[in-house]
Amino acid sequence: MNLHILGPFEPYILPMIYAVVIVLVLPLLAGYIVLLERKVMADMQARLGPMRVGPHGLLQPIADAIKLLIKEDIIPDEADKAIFWVAPLISVTAGMLAYAALPFGPVFQIADLNIGLLFILGVSSMGIYGIVLGGWASNSHYSLLGALRSAAQLVSYETAGGLALVSVLLLGGSLSMRRLVQAQAHIGIWFIFLVPIGFFIYLVASIAETNRAPFDLPEAESELVAGYMTEYSGFRWSLYFLAEYANMIVVAGIATTLFLGGWLRPFTSVSWRAPGSTIEVLDLIPSFVFLFASAYCLWRSPRQPVRIQKLVMVLVGLLLLGLAGLMGWSITASLAIRHGVHGAFWFMAKILVYLYAFLWFRFTFPRYRFDQLMRLGWHFLIPLALVNVMGVGVALVLYWQYGWGLGPSLVLTTLITLVVAGWLAVTDDRRQAAAALTSAAGGGD
Amino acid sequence: MPGDLMLNIVLFYFFAALAVVSAVLVVTRKNVVHSAIFLITSLLATAGIYLQLEAEFLFAVQIILYVGGIMVLFVFVIMLVNLDVSLHQLQFNRQWWVASLLALVLAAQFLIAIWLGRGAVNLSPPVAAALQPNSELIGQKLFENYMLPFEIASILLLVAMIGAVVMAKRRI
Numbered sequence: 001m002n003l004h005i006l007g008p009f010e011p012y013i014l015p016m017i018y019a020v021v022i023v024l025v026l027p028l029l030a031g032y033i034v035l036l037e038r039k040v041m042a043d044m045q046a047r048l049g050p051m052r053v054g055p056h057g058l059l060q061p062i063a064d065a066i067k068l069l070i071k072e073d074i075i076p077d078e079a080d081k082a083i084f085w086v087a088p089l090i091s092v093t094a095g096m097l098a099y100a101a102l103p104f105g106p107v108f109q110i111a112d113l114n115i116g117l118l119f120i121l122g123v124s125s126m127g128i129y130g131i132v133l134g135g136w137a138s139n140s141h142y143s144l145l146g147a148l149r150s151a152a153q154l155v156s157y158e159t160a161g162g163l164a165l166v167s168v169l170l171l172g173g174s175l176s177m178r179r180l181v182q183a184q185a186h187i188g189i190w191f192i193f194l195v196p197i198g199f200f201i202y203l204v205a206s207i208a209e210t211n212r213a214p215f216d217l218p219e220a221e222s223e224l225v226a227g228y229m230t231e232y233s234g235f236r237w238s239l240y241f242l243a244e245y246a247n248m249i250v251v252a253g254i255a256t257t258l259f260l261g262g263w264l265r266p267f268t269s270v271s272w273r274a275p276g277s278t279i280e281v282l283d284l285i286p287s288f289v290f291l292f293a294s295a296y297c298l299w300r301s302p303r304q305p306v307r308i309q310k311l312v313m314v315l316v317g318l319l320l321l322g323l324a325g326l327m328g329w330s331i332t333a334s335l336a337i338r339h340g341v342h343g344a345f346w347f348m349a350k351i352l353v354y355l356y357a358f359l360w361f362r363f364t365f366p367r368y369r370f371d372q373l374m375r376l377g378w379h380f381l382i383p384l385a386l387v388n389v390m391g392v393g394v395a396l397v398l399y400w401q402y403g404w405g406l407g408p409s410l411v412l413t414t415l416i417t418l419v420v421a422g423w424l425a426v427t428d429d430r431r432q433a434a435a436a437l438t439s440a441a442g443g444g445d
Numbered sequence: 446m447p448g449d450l451m452l453n454i455v456l457f458y459f460f461a462a463l464a465v466v467s468a469v470l471v472v473t474r475k476n477v478v479h480s481a482i483f484l485i486t487s488l489l490a491t492a493g494i495y496l497q498l499e500a501e502f503l504f505a506v507q508i509i510l511y512v513g514g515i516m517v518l519f520v521f522v523i524m525l526v527n528l529d530v531s532l533h534q535l536q537f538n539r540q541w542w543v544a545s546l547l548a549l550v551l552a553a554q555f556l557i558a559i560w561l562g563r564g565a566v567n568l569s570p571p572v573a574a575a576l577q578p579n580s581e582l583i584g585q586k587l588f589e590n591y592m593l594p595f596e597i598a599s600i601l602l603l604v605a606m607i608g609a610v611v612m613a614k615r616r617i
Contacts, residue, residue: 125513
C-alpha cells in the first residue's frame, strides 16, 4: 500500500483500521453469541427458542439492540452519579482493549507485543473495576453484595488461571501471542495435548473469571436479583452485557492461542495433497463448511412462513455462499492472503467451540454456593495448578538434560499430577465432612 | 519536528499531567472511593509512561499487580467501610499550612538540584540496541545474577502473608 502522504503516521494506519473493524464488529458478534446461546439453551431444553424476528430468529439480536437503545435510562436518586455513569464504560473499555494483542490470524493482529499475554491479562483484569464500582455506586444492597462477590471471585480465580497459563509459557518460551502459536507449529502438536491439566484448570478459571454459570454468583438471580447490575437499565445495562461477552471472547481467544493452536488448522504438519495438484485437501474444510451451511439455508428458505423471511433466508444463504467462495479463492491466492483468511477462520472456529463449551456447562451444571466456589478455587485448583507447573518443569528438565522424549516425560508428570489431584479432592472432602461433624456437635461456631 | 517525536511528547505530557493531577485529587477528595479511583488513574498514567519508555514488562507488572491486584483489595475494603462518618469529619487539621510549606521547600530543593545538575543529564534519544525485548532480560537477570535476593524477597513476602493469617484468625 502506498500511503506515504501520511508521513510518520503510516505505520499506524493498518492497526487503526483493524481496531475500528474490531470495535464495529464486536457488538454484532456479541449479539449473535447471545442468539446462539438462546438457541443452544432452547435445543437442550427441547424448545425452539427465538423464531419470530427473521427466519429462525436470525434478526433477533438487532431487534434486542434497538430495544435496549430506546429504553429509558434510569439513574437512582441515591446513586453516586459520576461513578454510576462511568462504571459500565470501564468494563467495556477494558474488555475491548484486550483485543489489541489477540492474534486473529498471522496477519490480522493489531499489535504483536513482546508482552502480549501479560498485556491481555492485565488490561482485562481492570474490567473488575467496572463491576465493583458499578455495584458500589448503585447504593443498593444487592448490587454491593454482587460486586463484593465478583471481586473476591475474580481475585481468587485469576491466580489459578494465571498459574495454568505458566505451564504453557514454560513450553512456548515466550510471552508473545504470535510466538506461542509459532512454537506450537514448530512442535507440530497443540499444547492442550501436552498439558491437558493446565487446560482444564484454565477452562474452569476462565468460566469463573467471566462470571458465567455455574459460577455466576455475582448476578445470582435467585438470591441477588441481578447482582451488580440490579440498578442498571437500558443502554448502560447493555454495556455491561457487551463487556461480559467481550470478556468471554477474550478468554476464549487466550485459550485458543495458548492451548488450541491459535490460527493453525488441525493437523498442521500433515501435508495431504490430491495427486497432481498443489492444493492441501485439509485447506478445503472451511469452504465446505460454508457451502453446507449455505445449502441448508437455501433449502430451508421456501419453508419459511412469510415472504420477507424467505427473502432474508435466501440472502443469508447467498452470504454464506460468498464466504465459501472467498475461502476457496484464497487457497489459490498469495500466501499472505491464504494464511490471513484461513487463519482468521480457524481462530474464530476454535473460539466458537470454546464458547460452546461455556454454554454447555451453563445448561448442565447447577450453580455453586459461594463457599463451594471459594473452596474449589483455593483448596483444589490453586494447589493443582502449582503441582502442574512443577510437573511441566520437571518434564522439561528430563527432556533437556537427561535426553528423555518430550512426550514420555510429560505423560509421566501428567499422571503424577493426576494422582495429586485425586489426593487433593479426597482430603478436601474428608476435611469438609469432619468440619461439618464438629460444627454440628458444637452447635455452630 | 518529526511527527513521531511530536506524538511522543504529546503522549508524555498527557500521561504526566494525568498522573500529577490525579495524585493531587487523591489527597483533596473527601469521598474515599473517589480518592481510590484517582489513585488508580495515577497508577495507570505511570504505567503509560513506562510503556512509552519501552519498559514493557514494568508496564505489565504495574497494571497486573498494582491496578489489577492491590487496588482491587483497597476498593474491596473501602466499600465495606461506612463512608458517611468520614464525609463529616475534618479532612485537614490545623497544621496543614506547615505541611504545605515544607512540601514547597522540598520541591524548591529538588528544582534547584535538577537545575544545578542539568549538565549531567543526557537527553539524546536512546541507541536502538538498548531497546531489545526486555522481559526475557529481566527474567535472566533475576534468576541468574540476583537469585538470592529474589528468593529472600519472596520468603519475606511469604512470612508476611502467614503472619497476617495467624494474626487475623482466632483459631487455626
